[in-house]
Amino acid sequence: MKVIWNKEIVDRASVKIDLEDRGYQFGDGLYEVIRAYNGTLFTIDEHIDRMFRGADKIDLKMPFTKEELKQLIISLIKENQIDTGNIYFQLTRGNGSPRNHAYPDPEKVTPVFTASTTVVPRDAVLMSKGVAAITIPDMRWLHCDIKSISLLGNVMAKHEAHKVGAFEAIQHRDGIVTEASSSNSWMIKDDVIYTHPDGNLILAGITKLVILKIAREAGLKVKEEPYTLEQLKQADEVFISSTTLEVMPVVTLDGASVGDGKVGPIVTKLQELYAQEVTRVCGELV
Ligand SMILES: Cc1ncc(COP(=O)(O)O)c(C=O)c1O
Structure with missing residues:
Protein backbone atom coordinates (compact mmCIF):
# COMPACT_ATOMS: atom_id res chain seq x y z
CA MET A 1 0.00 0.00 0.00
CA LYS A 2 1.41 3.35 -1.06
CA VAL A 3 0.88 6.71 0.63
CA ILE A 4 1.56 10.31 -0.27
CA TRP A 5 4.26 12.12 1.67
CA ASN A 6 4.48 15.73 0.62
CA LYS A 7 4.29 15.53 -3.17
CA GLU A 8 5.54 11.98 -3.65
CA ILE A 9 3.85 8.60 -3.71
CA VAL A 10 6.02 6.40 -1.47
CA ASP A 11 5.95 3.23 0.63
CA ARG A 12 4.32 3.86 3.99
CA ALA A 13 7.42 2.61 5.83
CA SER A 14 9.59 5.31 4.28
CA VAL A 15 7.56 8.23 5.71
CA LYS A 16 9.44 10.21 8.36
CA ILE A 17 7.72 12.96 10.31
CA ASP A 18 9.73 15.09 12.71
CA LEU A 19 8.76 14.73 16.37
CA GLU A 20 8.42 18.51 16.55
CA ASP A 21 5.91 18.55 13.71
CA ARG A 22 3.23 21.03 14.80
CA GLY A 23 0.53 18.58 13.83
CA TYR A 24 1.97 16.07 16.27
CA GLN A 25 2.65 18.59 19.05
CA PHE A 26 -0.26 21.03 18.75
CA GLY A 27 -2.79 19.40 16.46
CA ASP A 28 -1.94 22.35 14.19
CA GLY A 29 -3.30 21.08 10.91
CA LEU A 30 -6.28 20.18 8.75
CA TYR A 31 -7.65 16.98 7.30
CA GLU A 32 -10.20 15.64 4.84
CA VAL A 33 -11.79 12.29 4.05
CA ILE A 34 -13.09 11.66 0.55
CA ARG A 35 -15.03 8.62 -0.56
CA ALA A 36 -14.32 6.68 -3.72
CA TYR A 37 -17.00 4.61 -5.42
CA ASN A 38 -16.01 2.48 -8.41
CA GLY A 39 -12.60 4.13 -8.32
CA THR A 40 -14.09 7.63 -8.76
CA LEU A 41 -13.83 10.24 -6.02
CA PHE A 42 -17.22 11.66 -5.00
CA THR A 43 -17.43 15.45 -4.38
CA ILE A 44 -13.64 15.80 -4.58
CA ASP A 45 -13.77 19.51 -5.50
CA GLU A 46 -15.99 20.34 -2.53
CA HIS A 47 -13.60 18.60 -0.12
CA ILE A 48 -10.59 20.35 -1.62
CA ASP A 49 -12.39 23.71 -1.42
CA ARG A 50 -13.12 23.08 2.26
CA MET A 51 -9.44 22.35 2.97
CA PHE A 52 -8.44 25.58 1.22
CA ARG A 53 -11.04 27.54 3.23
CA GLY A 54 -9.72 25.95 6.44
CA ALA A 55 -6.15 26.82 5.49
CA ASP A 56 -7.20 30.47 5.02
CA LYS A 57 -8.80 30.49 8.45
CA ILE A 58 -5.60 29.31 10.15
CA ASP A 59 -3.20 31.33 7.95
CA LEU A 60 -1.61 28.23 6.51
CA LYS A 61 -0.39 28.60 2.95
CA MET A 62 -1.38 25.60 0.85
CA PRO A 63 1.72 24.10 -0.79
CA PHE A 64 -0.17 23.27 -4.01
CA THR A 65 -2.95 24.55 -6.20
CA LYS A 66 -6.38 22.94 -6.01
CA GLU A 67 -5.74 21.18 -9.30
CA GLU A 68 -2.34 19.83 -8.17
CA LEU A 69 -3.89 18.49 -4.97
CA LYS A 70 -6.71 16.90 -6.93
CA GLN A 71 -4.34 15.13 -9.32
CA LEU A 72 -2.19 13.93 -6.44
CA ILE A 73 -5.18 12.39 -4.66
CA ILE A 74 -6.48 10.78 -7.83
CA SER A 75 -3.06 9.28 -8.50
CA LEU A 76 -2.98 7.60 -5.06
CA ILE A 77 -6.44 6.10 -5.56
CA LYS A 78 -5.26 4.70 -8.88
CA GLU A 79 -1.93 3.50 -7.49
CA ASN A 80 -3.63 1.61 -4.63
CA GLN A 81 -6.44 0.42 -6.92
CA ILE A 82 -9.14 1.64 -4.56
CA ASP A 83 -12.58 0.79 -5.84
CA THR A 84 -14.85 1.56 -2.87
CA GLY A 85 -12.95 3.16 -0.07
CA ASN A 86 -11.68 6.29 1.58
CA ILE A 87 -8.76 8.57 1.10
CA TYR A 88 -7.63 10.41 4.23
CA PHE A 89 -5.27 13.34 3.84
CA GLN A 90 -3.90 15.92 6.17
CA LEU A 91 -1.75 18.98 6.10
CA THR A 92 0.16 20.27 9.12
CA ARG A 93 2.17 23.40 9.73
CA GLY A 94 5.26 21.21 9.72
CA ASN A 95 8.34 21.27 11.91
CA GLY A 96 8.00 24.05 14.50
CA SER A 97 11.30 23.62 16.35
CA PRO A 98 11.94 25.14 18.87
CA ARG A 99 8.46 24.41 20.27
CA ASN A 100 6.42 27.59 20.56
CA HIS A 101 2.64 28.06 20.46
CA ALA A 102 2.91 31.04 18.12
CA TYR A 103 2.77 30.34 14.40
CA PRO A 104 6.32 30.34 12.97
CA ASP A 105 7.21 33.01 10.43
CA PRO A 106 5.24 31.99 7.30
CA GLU A 107 8.46 32.22 5.28
CA LYS A 108 9.95 29.45 7.42
CA VAL A 109 6.93 27.12 7.29
CA THR A 110 7.17 23.94 5.23
CA PRO A 111 3.76 22.26 5.57
CA VAL A 112 3.71 18.47 5.76
CA PHE A 113 1.14 16.66 3.64
CA THR A 114 0.27 12.98 3.98
CA ALA A 115 -2.45 10.84 2.46
CA SER A 116 -3.46 7.21 2.79
CA THR A 117 -6.24 5.01 1.49
CA THR A 118 -8.47 2.34 3.05
CA VAL A 119 -10.86 -0.08 1.44
CA VAL A 120 -14.26 0.62 3.05
CA PRO A 121 -17.34 -1.10 1.60
CA ARG A 122 -20.77 0.54 1.95
CA ASP A 123 -22.47 -0.84 5.06
C1 LIG B 1 -17.67 16.78 13.42
C2 LIG B 1 -18.09 16.37 12.06
N1 LIG B 1 -19.22 16.87 11.56
C3 LIG B 1 -19.67 16.53 10.33
C4 LIG B 1 -18.96 15.63 9.55
C5 LIG B 1 -19.48 15.26 8.19
O1 LIG B 1 -18.70 15.87 7.20
P1 LIG B 1 -18.64 15.27 5.73
O2 LIG B 1 -20.04 15.07 5.28
O3 LIG B 1 -17.93 16.30 4.95
O4 LIG B 1 -17.90 13.97 5.82
C6 LIG B 1 -17.77 15.09 10.03
C7 LIG B 1 -17.00 14.15 9.20
O5 LIG B 1 -15.90 13.77 9.52
C8 LIG B 1 -17.32 15.47 11.31
O6 LIG B 1 -16.17 14.98 11.82
Whole structure:
Protein backbone atom coordinates (compact mmCIF):
# COMPACT_ATOMS: atom_id res chain seq x y z
CA MET A 1 0.00 0.00 0.00
CA LYS A 2 1.41 3.35 -1.06
CA VAL A 3 0.88 6.71 0.63
CA ILE A 4 1.56 10.31 -0.27
CA TRP A 5 4.26 12.12 1.67
CA ASN A 6 4.48 15.73 0.62
CA LYS A 7 4.29 15.53 -3.17
CA GLU A 8 5.54 11.98 -3.65
CA ILE A 9 3.85 8.60 -3.71
CA VAL A 10 6.02 6.40 -1.47
CA ASP A 11 5.95 3.23 0.63
CA ARG A 12 4.32 3.86 3.99
CA ALA A 13 7.42 2.61 5.83
CA SER A 14 9.59 5.31 4.28
CA VAL A 15 7.56 8.23 5.71
CA LYS A 16 9.44 10.21 8.36
CA ILE A 17 7.72 12.96 10.31
CA ASP A 18 9.73 15.09 12.71
CA LEU A 19 8.76 14.73 16.37
CA GLU A 20 8.42 18.51 16.55
CA ASP A 21 5.91 18.55 13.71
CA ARG A 22 3.23 21.03 14.80
CA GLY A 23 0.53 18.58 13.83
CA TYR A 24 1.97 16.07 16.27
CA GLN A 25 2.65 18.59 19.05
CA PHE A 26 -0.26 21.03 18.75
CA GLY A 27 -2.79 19.40 16.46
CA ASP A 28 -1.94 22.35 14.19
CA GLY A 29 -3.30 21.08 10.91
CA LEU A 30 -6.28 20.18 8.75
CA TYR A 31 -7.65 16.98 7.30
CA GLU A 32 -10.20 15.64 4.84
CA VAL A 33 -11.79 12.29 4.05
CA ILE A 34 -13.09 11.66 0.55
CA ARG A 35 -15.03 8.62 -0.56
CA ALA A 36 -14.32 6.68 -3.72
CA TYR A 37 -17.00 4.61 -5.42
CA ASN A 38 -16.01 2.48 -8.41
CA GLY A 39 -12.60 4.13 -8.32
CA THR A 40 -14.09 7.63 -8.76
CA LEU A 41 -13.83 10.24 -6.02
CA PHE A 42 -17.22 11.66 -5.00
CA THR A 43 -17.43 15.45 -4.38
CA ILE A 44 -13.64 15.80 -4.58
CA ASP A 45 -13.77 19.51 -5.50
CA GLU A 46 -15.99 20.34 -2.53
CA HIS A 47 -13.60 18.60 -0.12
CA ILE A 48 -10.59 20.35 -1.62
CA ASP A 49 -12.39 23.71 -1.42
CA ARG A 50 -13.12 23.08 2.26
CA MET A 51 -9.44 22.35 2.97
CA PHE A 52 -8.44 25.58 1.22
CA ARG A 53 -11.04 27.54 3.23
CA GLY A 54 -9.72 25.95 6.44
CA ALA A 55 -6.15 26.82 5.49
CA ASP A 56 -7.20 30.47 5.02
CA LYS A 57 -8.80 30.49 8.45
CA ILE A 58 -5.60 29.31 10.15
CA ASP A 59 -3.20 31.33 7.95
CA LEU A 60 -1.61 28.23 6.51
CA LYS A 61 -0.39 28.60 2.95
CA MET A 62 -1.38 25.60 0.85
CA PRO A 63 1.72 24.10 -0.79
CA PHE A 64 -0.17 23.27 -4.01
CA THR A 65 -2.95 24.55 -6.20
CA LYS A 66 -6.38 22.94 -6.01
CA GLU A 67 -5.74 21.18 -9.30
CA GLU A 68 -2.34 19.83 -8.17
CA LEU A 69 -3.89 18.49 -4.97
CA LYS A 70 -6.71 16.90 -6.93
CA GLN A 71 -4.34 15.13 -9.32
CA LEU A 72 -2.19 13.93 -6.44
CA ILE A 73 -5.18 12.39 -4.66
CA ILE A 74 -6.48 10.78 -7.83
CA SER A 75 -3.06 9.28 -8.50
CA LEU A 76 -2.98 7.60 -5.06
CA ILE A 77 -6.44 6.10 -5.56
CA LYS A 78 -5.26 4.70 -8.88
CA GLU A 79 -1.93 3.50 -7.49
CA ASN A 80 -3.63 1.61 -4.63
CA GLN A 81 -6.44 0.42 -6.92
CA ILE A 82 -9.14 1.64 -4.56
CA ASP A 83 -12.58 0.79 -5.84
CA THR A 84 -14.85 1.56 -2.87
CA GLY A 85 -12.95 3.16 -0.07
CA ASN A 86 -11.68 6.29 1.58
CA ILE A 87 -8.76 8.57 1.10
CA TYR A 88 -7.63 10.41 4.23
CA PHE A 89 -5.27 13.34 3.84
CA GLN A 90 -3.90 15.92 6.17
CA LEU A 91 -1.75 18.98 6.10
CA THR A 92 0.16 20.27 9.12
CA ARG A 93 2.17 23.40 9.73
CA GLY A 94 5.26 21.21 9.72
CA ASN A 95 8.34 21.27 11.91
CA GLY A 96 8.00 24.05 14.50
CA SER A 97 11.30 23.62 16.35
CA PRO A 98 11.94 25.14 18.87
CA ARG A 99 8.46 24.41 20.27
CA ASN A 100 6.42 27.59 20.56
CA HIS A 101 2.64 28.06 20.46
CA ALA A 102 2.91 31.04 18.12
CA TYR A 103 2.77 30.34 14.40
CA PRO A 104 6.32 30.34 12.97
CA ASP A 105 7.21 33.01 10.43
CA PRO A 106 5.24 31.99 7.30
CA GLU A 107 8.46 32.22 5.28
CA LYS A 108 9.95 29.45 7.42
CA VAL A 109 6.93 27.12 7.29
CA THR A 110 7.17 23.94 5.23
CA PRO A 111 3.76 22.26 5.57
CA VAL A 112 3.71 18.47 5.76
CA PHE A 113 1.14 16.66 3.64
CA THR A 114 0.27 12.98 3.98
CA ALA A 115 -2.45 10.84 2.46
CA SER A 116 -3.46 7.21 2.79
CA THR A 117 -6.24 5.01 1.49
CA THR A 118 -8.47 2.34 3.05
CA VAL A 119 -10.86 -0.08 1.44
CA VAL A 120 -14.26 0.62 3.05
CA PRO A 121 -17.34 -1.10 1.60
CA ARG A 122 -20.77 0.54 1.95
CA ASP A 123 -22.47 -0.84 5.06
CA ALA A 124 -25.85 -1.63 3.56
CA VAL A 125 -26.93 -3.67 6.59
CA LEU A 126 -26.28 -0.85 9.05
CA MET A 127 -27.95 1.62 6.70
CA SER A 128 -31.10 -0.48 6.60
CA LYS A 129 -31.19 -1.20 10.36
CA GLY A 130 -30.05 2.13 11.72
CA VAL A 131 -27.89 2.86 14.75
CA ALA A 132 -28.15 3.89 18.38
CA ALA A 133 -27.01 7.35 19.51
CA ILE A 134 -26.64 9.14 22.81
CA THR A 135 -27.05 12.86 23.40
CA ILE A 136 -24.26 14.73 25.13
CA PRO A 137 -23.30 18.36 25.89
CA ASP A 138 -21.06 19.82 23.19
CA MET A 139 -17.80 20.50 25.03
CA ARG A 140 -15.77 21.43 21.97
CA TRP A 141 -14.20 24.72 20.98
CA LEU A 142 -15.92 27.44 18.95
CA HIS A 143 -14.21 26.86 15.60
CA CYS A 144 -16.00 23.63 14.70
CA ASP A 145 -16.20 24.87 11.09
CA ILE A 146 -12.45 24.20 10.74
CA LYS A 147 -11.77 20.56 9.91
CA SER A 148 -8.92 20.51 12.37
CA ILE A 149 -6.87 17.46 13.27
CA SER A 150 -7.28 18.55 16.94
CA LEU A 151 -10.16 16.18 17.57
CA LEU A 152 -9.94 15.43 21.30
CA GLY A 153 -13.40 16.88 22.05
CA ASN A 154 -14.93 14.77 19.29
CA VAL A 155 -12.96 11.71 20.37
CA MET A 156 -14.17 12.07 23.97
CA ALA A 157 -17.80 12.42 22.85
CA LYS A 158 -17.54 9.30 20.66
CA HIS A 159 -15.97 7.39 23.54
CA GLU A 160 -18.98 8.22 25.76
CA ALA A 161 -21.23 6.71 23.08
CA HIS A 162 -19.09 3.59 22.75
CA LYS A 163 -19.02 3.10 26.53
CA VAL A 164 -22.77 2.45 26.48
CA GLY A 165 -22.75 0.46 23.24
CA ALA A 166 -24.04 3.33 21.07
CA PHE A 167 -22.68 4.20 17.65
CA GLU A 168 -22.60 7.98 17.82
CA ALA A 169 -22.94 10.93 20.19
CA ILE A 170 -25.23 13.78 19.12
CA GLN A 171 -24.06 16.98 20.78
CA HIS A 172 -26.02 19.99 22.04
CA ARG A 173 -24.98 23.42 23.19
CA ASP A 174 -27.27 25.60 25.34
CA GLY A 175 -30.17 23.28 24.50
CA ILE A 176 -29.56 23.47 20.74
CA VAL A 177 -28.48 20.37 18.82
CA THR A 178 -25.25 21.12 16.95
CA GLU A 179 -23.83 17.99 15.33
CA ALA A 180 -22.57 14.52 16.18
CA SER A 181 -18.98 13.62 17.08
CA SER A 182 -18.00 12.71 13.52
CA SER A 183 -21.13 13.43 11.50
CA ASN A 184 -23.86 16.03 10.99
CA SER A 185 -27.16 15.55 12.79
CA TRP A 186 -30.66 15.80 11.33
CA MET A 187 -34.24 15.36 12.52
CA ILE A 188 -37.59 15.11 10.77
CA LYS A 189 -40.83 16.36 12.29
CA ASP A 190 -44.17 16.56 10.47
CA ASP A 191 -42.47 15.95 7.11
CA VAL A 192 -39.97 18.80 7.56
CA ILE A 193 -36.25 17.98 7.61
CA TYR A 194 -34.19 20.07 10.06
CA THR A 195 -30.43 20.48 10.41
CA HIS A 196 -28.23 23.06 12.12
CA PRO A 197 -27.10 25.89 9.79
CA ASP A 198 -23.42 26.18 8.88
CA GLY A 199 -21.37 28.54 11.04
CA ASN A 200 -18.72 28.19 13.70
CA LEU A 201 -20.66 25.63 15.77
CA ILE A 202 -20.59 22.80 13.23
CA LEU A 203 -18.57 21.44 10.36
CA ALA A 204 -20.13 22.31 7.01
CA GLY A 205 -20.44 18.69 5.94
CA ILE A 206 -20.03 17.90 2.27
CA THR A 207 -22.58 15.10 2.66
CA LYS A 208 -24.90 17.68 4.26
CA LEU A 209 -24.46 19.87 1.20
CA VAL A 210 -25.38 16.99 -1.10
CA ILE A 211 -28.39 15.99 1.03
CA LEU A 212 -29.72 19.57 1.09
CA LYS A 213 -29.45 19.74 -2.70
CA ILE A 214 -31.09 16.39 -3.47
CA ALA A 215 -33.83 16.88 -0.86
CA ARG A 216 -34.76 20.30 -2.23
CA GLU A 217 -34.66 19.05 -5.82
CA ALA A 218 -37.03 16.25 -4.82
CA GLY A 219 -39.44 18.80 -3.34
CA LEU A 220 -38.90 17.74 0.28
CA LYS A 221 -39.27 20.47 2.91
CA VAL A 222 -35.92 21.36 4.45
CA LYS A 223 -35.14 23.90 7.14
CA GLU A 224 -31.51 24.65 7.85
CA GLU A 225 -32.21 26.13 11.28
CA PRO A 226 -31.34 25.34 14.88
CA TYR A 227 -33.57 22.85 16.74
CA THR A 228 -33.61 21.92 20.38
CA LEU A 229 -32.69 18.76 22.23
CA GLU A 230 -36.37 18.48 23.22
CA GLN A 231 -37.42 18.62 19.57
CA LEU A 232 -34.83 15.97 18.71
CA LYS A 233 -36.29 13.67 21.34
CA GLN A 234 -39.82 14.18 19.95
CA ALA A 235 -38.72 13.73 16.32
CA ASP A 236 -40.44 11.35 13.90
CA GLU A 237 -37.10 10.38 12.33
CA VAL A 238 -33.46 11.14 13.09
CA PHE A 239 -30.34 10.54 11.03
CA ILE A 240 -26.68 11.43 10.85
CA SER A 241 -24.61 12.07 7.74
CA SER A 242 -20.98 11.91 6.76
CA THR A 243 -18.79 10.97 3.85
CA THR A 244 -18.49 7.37 5.01
CA LEU A 245 -21.92 6.93 6.63
CA GLU A 246 -23.92 8.68 3.88
CA VAL A 247 -27.50 8.87 5.27
CA MET A 248 -27.44 6.79 8.46
CA PRO A 249 -30.71 6.36 10.37
CA VAL A 250 -30.68 6.78 14.16
CA VAL A 251 -33.33 4.49 15.64
CA THR A 252 -32.67 4.95 19.35
CA LEU A 253 -31.62 8.02 21.31
CA ASP A 254 -30.37 7.57 24.88
CA GLY A 255 -31.95 4.11 24.82
CA ALA A 256 -35.45 5.32 23.79
CA SER A 257 -36.95 4.58 20.36
CA VAL A 258 -37.01 7.36 17.77
CA GLY A 259 -40.60 7.41 16.45
CA ASP A 260 -41.70 3.79 16.19
CA GLY A 261 -38.07 2.61 16.41
CA LYS A 262 -37.91 1.70 12.72
CA VAL A 263 -36.16 3.44 9.85
CA GLY A 264 -38.72 5.98 8.63
CA PRO A 265 -39.99 6.85 5.13
CA ILE A 266 -38.19 10.18 4.67
CA VAL A 267 -34.82 8.78 5.74
CA THR A 268 -35.37 5.86 3.36
CA LYS A 269 -36.22 8.32 0.57
CA LEU A 270 -33.06 10.34 1.29
CA GLN A 271 -30.97 7.17 1.20
CA GLU A 272 -32.40 6.36 -2.24
CA LEU A 273 -31.79 9.89 -3.51
CA TYR A 274 -28.24 9.85 -2.16
CA ALA A 275 -27.49 6.52 -3.83
CA GLN A 276 -28.88 7.92 -7.10
CA GLU A 277 -26.62 10.96 -6.82
CA VAL A 278 -23.56 8.80 -6.18
CA THR A 279 -24.53 6.56 -9.10
CA ARG A 280 -24.93 9.61 -11.36
CA VAL A 281 -21.36 10.71 -10.55
CA CYS A 282 -19.51 7.43 -9.96
CA GLY A 283 -21.54 4.74 -11.66
CA GLU A 284 -23.74 1.90 -10.45
CA LEU A 285 -23.36 1.01 -6.75
CA VAL A 286 -22.77 -2.55 -5.66
C1 LIG B 1 -17.67 16.78 13.42
C2 LIG B 1 -18.09 16.37 12.06
N1 LIG B 1 -19.22 16.87 11.56
C3 LIG B 1 -19.67 16.53 10.33
C4 LIG B 1 -18.96 15.63 9.55
C5 LIG B 1 -19.48 15.26 8.19
O1 LIG B 1 -18.70 15.87 7.20
P1 LIG B 1 -18.64 15.27 5.73
O2 LIG B 1 -20.04 15.07 5.28
O3 LIG B 1 -17.93 16.30 4.95
O4 LIG B 1 -17.90 13.97 5.82
C6 LIG B 1 -17.77 15.09 10.03
C7 LIG B 1 -17.00 14.15 9.20
O5 LIG B 1 -15.90 13.77 9.52
C8 LIG B 1 -17.32 15.47 11.31
O6 LIG B 1 -16.17 14.98 11.82
